[in-house]
Amino acid sequence: MTITVISVSDTAGGAEAHTVALGKGMRQRGHSALLYGRCPGWEEHGLDRREIALGPKWSRRTMVTGMARVPMERRRTREIADSSIYYLQFKREQIALTAPLARRAPVVWTEHGRWMGGAAGRLLLAGYARAAEHVSRVVCVSDAVAADLAPVIGRDKLVVVPNAIDxxxxxxxxxxxxxxxxxxxxxxxxxxxxxxxxxxxxxxxxxxxxxxxxxxxxxxxxxxxxxxxxxxxxxxxxxxxxxxxxxxxxxxxxxxxxxxxxxxxxxxxxxxxxxxxxxxxxxxxxxxxxxxxxxxxxxxxxxxxxxxxxxxxxxxxxxxxxxxxxxxxxxxxxxxxxxxxxxxxxxxxxxxxx
Incomplete structure (x- = not known):
């Protein structure tokens, strides 16, 4: 199968290391792994990557302008090749891109952390819930993460897979x-x-x-x-x-x-x-x-x-x-x-x- 990752990040962290390990591991098991966007460490391991013109990763500082870009970024999914699975792990890709991608292949998310609080968390929740209607599975890194998401996403879509290292x-x-x-x-x-x-x-x-x-x-x-x-x-x-x-x-x-x-x-x-x-x-x-x-x-x-x-x-x-x-x-x-x-x-x- 082909696992296509859509992810834009310029700073190495736990989520990025997780993505690289998943791509490298799937390739070693005979599958194809392709990234649209940027992820530190991806190309260093010889994994294939293609550009896609998405804005910066969402944060409290970029969220308002990021949401304004959603219609344009959804149109950009036409540039993404057909795949067996589309894999998303950051809120912008999940909320903005899941619906158009799910018309073409199953979409899988990974949730790395607990749901954020405050106004930013509330702002994201409505869009996240709508996007979750189109996701096939959500992999949670802990039971606590799954418990946060259960009221928004049906338990049948949630899977707990604790983080791992080599x-x-x-x-x-x-x-x-x-x-x-x-x-x-x-x-x-x-x-x-x-x-x-x-x-x-x-x-x-x-x-x-x-x-x-x-x-x-x-x-x-x-x-x-x-x-x-x-x-x-x-x-x-x-x-x-x-x-x-x-x-x-x-x-x-x-x-x-x-x-x-x-x-x-x-x-x-x-x-x-x-x-x-x-x-x-x-x-x-x-x-x-x-x-x-x-x-x-x-x-x-x-x-x-x-x-x-x-x-x-x-x-x-x-x-x-x-x-x-x-x-x-x-x-x-x-x-x-x-x-x-x-x-x-x-x-x-x-x-x-x-």
């Missing part, structure tokens, strides 16, 4: 391997310090300033891996300390995780199953999360620590945390491996074609 890329390193990676990847001033790390899309909603404050409160240095609209603000916050280092977007995240001592996770209220937590746990890292953020139940299952405020991560607690290295690796291997995840998506696609 566990072969992540492993708890030996002490010797970690020493080599620290020397090669970290600033020299970090190599004999306790190293905290976060690797995520840098967005204000995730409040990554808490990670900076917690690392400094614990006497640890912090490596911030990733890019996004909040990077400039975070760099200003960290500029007064030599103990915070920003790397930008990196392709060697597994090696950087292996070089660190523990992971600091900050989640936005709409996050679903955080892949960064899965990657950190699979790398053997103890994880610190903040109470009230999505995904903290996953952190606890991986043996991590949940705190209320950054100041609660004292030097003593950070030191004690290191005795729990490797505690979450087995859980991630058993529950969040890539092959069962691909099996589930392949089954969803096949059911839509029957």
């Amino acid at each position: 566990t072969r890329r992540y492993a708890a390193p030996t002490a010797a391997t970690r020493a080599v990676l620290r020397e090669r990847l970290l600033p020299s001033r970090f190599q004999h310090r306790r190293v905290a790390i976060l690797a995520a899309r840098l967005h204000r909603a995730k409040r990554h300033d808490r990670a900076i404050a917690a690392a400094l409160a614990s006497g640890s240095v912090l490596v911030v891996v990733g890019d996004g609209p909040d990077r400039e603000r975070l760099e200003r916050l960290g500029a007064s300390s030599a103990d915070v280092h920003f790397t930008g977007h990196r392709e060697d995240v597994p090696e950087l995780l292996a070089a660190a001592d523990f992971y600091l996770y900050c989640g936005a209220e709409t996050d679903g199953t955080p892949t960064c937590v899965l990657e950190a746990a699979a790398s053997g890292l103890p994880i610190v999360a903040f109470r009230g953020d999505p995904g903290t139940e996953l952190v606890r299952r991986c043996g991590g620590l949940v705190i209320g405020e950054p100041a609660e991560l004292t030097t003593g607690r950070a030191t004690a945390l290191l005795t729990g290295r490797g505690g979450g690796a087995a859980y991630v291997e058993q529950r969040h491996g890539r092959e069962p995840w691909l099996d589930a998506y392949e089954q969803v696609f096949a059911e839509c074609l029957r």
